[in-house]
Amino acid sequence: MRIGIAGITGRMGRLLAEEVPAAGAALAGGTLRSGAAPAGAAVLPDFGALCGASDVVIDFTHAHVARTHVQAAADSGTPLILGTSGLSADDEAAVAEAAKRIPIVYAANFAPGVNLFLAIAERMAAALPPAQYDAEIVEMHHRQKVDAPSGTAVALGRAVAAGRGTTLEAAGKESGRDGHTGARGTGTIGFAALRGGQVVGEHTLIFAAASEHISLTHRSFDRRVYATGAVRAAVWAKGKAAGLYSMKDVLGM
Ligand SMILES: NC(=O)C1=CN([C@@H]2O[C@H](COP(=O)(O)OP(=O)(O)OC[C@H]3O[C@@H](n4cnc5c(N)ncnc54)[C@H](OP(=O)(O)O)[C@@H]3O)[C@@H](O)[C@H]2O)C=CC1
Numbered sequence: 001m002r003i004g005i006a007g008i009t010g011r012m013g014r015l016l017a018e019e020v021p022a023a024g025a026a027l028a029g030g031t032l033r034s035g036a037a038p039a040g041a042a043v044l045p046d047f048g049a050l051c052g053a054s055d056v057v058i059d060f061t062h063a064h065v066a067r068t069h070v071q072a073a074a075d076s077g078t079p080l081i082l083g084t085s086g087l088s089a090d091d092e093a094a095v096a097e098a099a100k101r102i103p104i105v106y107a108a109n110f111a112p113g114v115n116l117f118l119a120i121a122e123r124m125a126a127a128l129p130p131a132q133y134d135a136e137i138v139e140m141h142h143r144q145k146v147d148a149p150s151g152t153a154v155a156l157g158r159a160v161a162a163g164r165g166t167t168l169e170a171a172g173k174e175s176g177r178d179g180h181t182g183a184r185g186t187g188t189i190g191f192a193a194l195r196g197g198q199v200v201g202e203h204t205l206i207f208a209a210a211s212e213h214i215s216l217t218h219r220s221f222d223r224r225v226y227a228t229g230a231v232r233a234a235v236w237a238k239g240k241a242a243g244l245y246s247m248k249d250v251l252g253m
């Protein structure tokens, strides 16, 4: 099985290039904009050529190119593992459209523990009424991260909303409070994003009521956990029917 890596010189791209052979698959090569590809990795001229040379492509690049990439993958019939965060609603609509033609595993976070966290968050939210329990999500990442709140924080917000029988859009997002914000809205979901140093990824979900708080935290210490998860998803996706899948599908959760 040949797996291609978009953005092979990125923080995730380099780890993915190591994890593909470790999983017994062949590295089909990668695309890059700058720097040098890891030793032995073929460089493909563009994302379409990468799809042509691969049985499955893994993409952890930038939201600006997500739409172009999913369309190119669908045009070439190549299954796609999409880990890029910060996608807009229109980008996500393009992902869903492309998934009518190819299998796409789109996950905010490929770490198994985070996917369990998402399932637990939904159950906690179903049990803790929004009139009493304010849901707040705090995340911290390395200083190079370009989007906020993180894709995982948004996924946690969506899980909380789903547990409450609504959507994040309908519940309302309170993000980046500053100045005279007024009192917190009942039932809204709060987000705070911290950036600094080389933090790999930390997410805390807090349910705060008048007389008790309950919180759950996930910490990643090594971003290789995302790379092994994404390669596992790539092996799983080969030969699957077209459709939009999540990491929970891959893990059988
Ligand atoms: N779902 C998950 O489990 C995880 C998701 N992520 C997400 O993956 C993405 C990448 O993260 P990370 O590896 O840390 O980021 P990096 O900035 O280290 O790497 C991004 C890669 O994408 C390339 N790239 C950036 N912009 C473009 C573009 N417009 N066209 C083509 N290639 C482009 C970069 O090339 P160049 O260096 O030349 O700019 C680089 O190779 C982020 O969205 C991040 O949030 C990260 C970890 C886990």
Ligand SMILES: O=C(O)C1=N[C@H](C(=O)O)C[C@H](O)C1
Binding pocket: 085, 086, 108, 109, 141, 145, 149, 150, 151, 152, 153, 200, 201, 202
């Ligand atoms: O940019 C990162 O580093 C990460 N991005 C993902 C996100 O936005 O949630 C996953 C993980 O938190 C690391």
